[in-house]
Every structure is written in structure tokens, then in C-alpha cells.
Amino acid sequence: QQQVKQSPQSLIVQKGGISIINCAYENTAFDYFPWYQQFPGKGPALLIAIRPDVSEKKEGRFTISFNKSAKQFSLHIMDSQPGDSATYFCAASMNTGFQKLVFGTGTRLLVSP
Amino acid sequence: DAGITQSPRHKVTETGTPVTLRCHQTENHRYMYWYRQDPGHGLRLIHYSYGVKDTDKGEVSDGYSVSRSKTEDFLLTLESATSSQTSVYFCAISEFLPSGGAPYEQYFGPGTRLTVT
Numbered sequence: 762q763q764q765v766k767q768s769p770q771s772l773i774v775q776k777g778g779i780s781i782i783n784c785a786y787e788n789t790a791f792d793y794f795p796w797y798q799q800f801p802g803k804g805p806a807l808l809i810a811i812r813p814d815v816s817e818k819k820e821g822r823f824t825i826s827f828n829k830s831a832k833q834f835s836l837h838i839m840d841s842q843p844g845d846s847a848t849y850f851c852a853a854s855m856n857t858g859f860q861k862l863v864f865g866t867g868t869r870l871l872v873s874p
Numbered sequence: 875d876a877g878i879t880q881s882p883r884h885k886v887t888e889t890g891t892p893v894t895l896r897c898h899q900t901e902n903h904r905y906m907y908w909y910r911q912d913p914g915h916g917l918r919l920i921h922y923s924y925g926v927k928d929t930d931k932g933e934v935s936d937g938y939s940v941s942r943s944k945t946e947d948f949l950l951t952l953e954s955a956t957s958s959q960t961s962v963y964f965c966a967i968s969e970f971l972p973s974g975g976a977p978y979e980q981y982f983g984p985g986t987r988l989t990v991t
Contacts, residue, residue, distance in 0.1 A: 767916070795980075804878075804964050804982030805917070850916055860905070860968050860980045861932075864916040 765853050767865025774872050780838035782868045784851035787832065791853040793860070796825065796836050799848045799867075808849070809836070841872045877901045878983035880965050886989045893952040895986050897965030899945075905968045906948040907980070908932075908940060910961040917964065923948055955990045962987050 766785045774780045784794075795810035811818045811825040811834065818825045824837040838845055851865040877900035887893050897906060905924055909917040919932030921940040929940050937959060939951045952959055965983040 797982075802984075804966075804984050806982065807979045860978070861919065861922070862917075862980060864918070866914055866916040 765851060765863050765865045767851050767868060769868060770866070771869045772871070774838075774841045774870065776841065776843060776872055776874055778841050778872075780836075780841045780845065780870055780872070782836045782849055782851070782870070783833065784835065784853075784865050785831075785833045786853050786863075788853070788855075788863075789832070790855050791863075793854045794825070794827065794834050795852050795854075795862070796823075797850045797852060797864075799850065805850060838870075841870075843872045843874050846870055846872050878965060878967060878981060880963075880983040880986050882986060883984065884987045886991060887955050888991055889956060890954050893955050893988065893990075895950045895952075895963055895965075895988070897948045897950070897983060899948075899965075899967050901967060901969075901981070902945060903967040903981075904945075904970045906942065907966040907968075908938075908948065908950045909964045909966065909982075910934065910959075911964060911985070912961050920950065920963075952988075955988075957990050960988060960990045 768783050796808045797805035798808040799805040809820050809823050811827050813829050816827050822839045827834045849868045852862045854860045854862045879898045881896045907922040908920040911917050918934045920938050923929045923942040941949045963986045966980050968980040969978040
């Protein structure tokens with residue numbers, strides 16, 4: 762019930778291409794879905810997040826698509842750049858006083874020049 | 875890293891020895907968390923704190939204890955380190971989240987790489 766499943770494990774995209782990372786969850790009580798970006802040797806940092814009352818959220822080149830009925834959400838990176846090369850984690854939590862985040866296993870993205 | 879420091883940043887220790895990792899924040903945030911990061915597992919919550927002297931267990935708490943005597947400090951202790959506790963440990967902080975309100979961002983520290991030989 763607490764798992765968040767993330768795929769693919771790794772991804773190679775050419776510069777200018779679209780990167781797509783998918784996550785699925787089981788617990789229908791989750792109502793906050795953030796994506797974190799992590800560069801080597803650094804801690805994760807919040808990239809973008811969505812609540813289940815909307816189906817899509819866009820911030821610059823980054824878009825979250827959310828499908829409540831399928832219990833799936835995905836991160837799309839448009840016009841991918843070499844600087845986007847990092848590990849991306851999806852996560853989920855319940856909106857109950859503090860963030861007890863459940864993380865996916867991560868996707869290592871490499872954007873080739 | 876949002877006013878969060880972790881010490882030490884790297885440590886090598888032997889099996890069976892106690893180890894304490896420190897997280898210090900300057901943001902005065904109420905909530906503090908300890909995670910471990912391992913390949914294929916993402917980040918898993920070890921313990922968290924919701925105030926001074928108020929702590930609770932996370933998903934992978936066996937073999938770990940925590941203490942929070944001040945708002946700004948959250949200590950993680952491995953009582954008797956084992957090789958399975960070789961990992962990268964991250965501290966995180968967040969502010970109080972009124973139920974139903976907009977979620978507050980969880981900020982992560984730079985991490986501590988621990989090797990147990």
C-alpha cells in the first residue's frame with residue numbers, strides 16, 4: 762500500500778528530445794505528488810509537485826501529468842538539455858500535518874549533447 | 875541546501891562500533907527527517923521528529939535511534955554498525971503543514987556517506 766513504483770531505472774535522451782519518467786502508486790490516500798531532482802554528491806531538491814485535483818502542472822520545460830483513476834503520474838522534460846542529467850525521484854505523501862514522503866526508486870537521466 | 879548541514883560528510887567505521895550522525899538546521903523548521911539512500915531503493919525514511927524530544931519511527935528504523943534536544947539539531951545513532959548500514963544518509967526539514975493547506979517543501983541536506991567495514 763505504501764509503495765511508489767518508478768520506471769525506467771535509467772534513460773538516455775538526445776539533447777532537444779523529450780524525457781518521460783513514470784510512477785504508479787497504490788495508496789489512494791496519497792494526495793501530494795512531488796518530483797525531486799538530485800545531482801551527484803548533492804541532496805535531492807524539489808523540482809515540481811502536483812495535487813490530485815488537477816491533471817497537469819507545467820513549470821517551464823517540466824510538466825507533471827496525473828491520472829487519478831489509473832493511479833499514475835509522470836514527469837515530462839521538454840527540450841531536454843545536458844544540464845538536466847541527474848537522478849529523478851517521484852514521491853507521494855498524505856496531506857496530514859507533515860510530509861511523510863514515500864519515494865520511488867529513482868531514474869538516472871543522461872542527456873547526450 | 876536551505877540552511878542544513880550534516881556532519882561528518884564522510885565516515886568509515888568498523889562493524890560493531892556506534893556511530894552518530896548530526897543534522898543541524900538554521901531555518902527553525904518544526905519537522906526533521908533522516909533518510910537513507912541505496913541503489914534500487916530510492917530514499918527510505920528511518921526516523922522523523924515533529925518537535926523537540928518528539929520522534930517516531932519510519933520505514934527502516936531497526937538498528938537506528940534518534941534524539942532531538944534542540945529545534946536545530948537532530949542526531950541519528952547507529953547503535954552497533956553493520957555492513958548493511960553502509961549507505962548515504964540524508965537529513966531533511968519541513969515546516970508545519972496545516973491539514974488541507976498547501977504542502978510545504980521538504981528540504982534536504984548534502985548527505986553523509988557512511989561505510990561500515
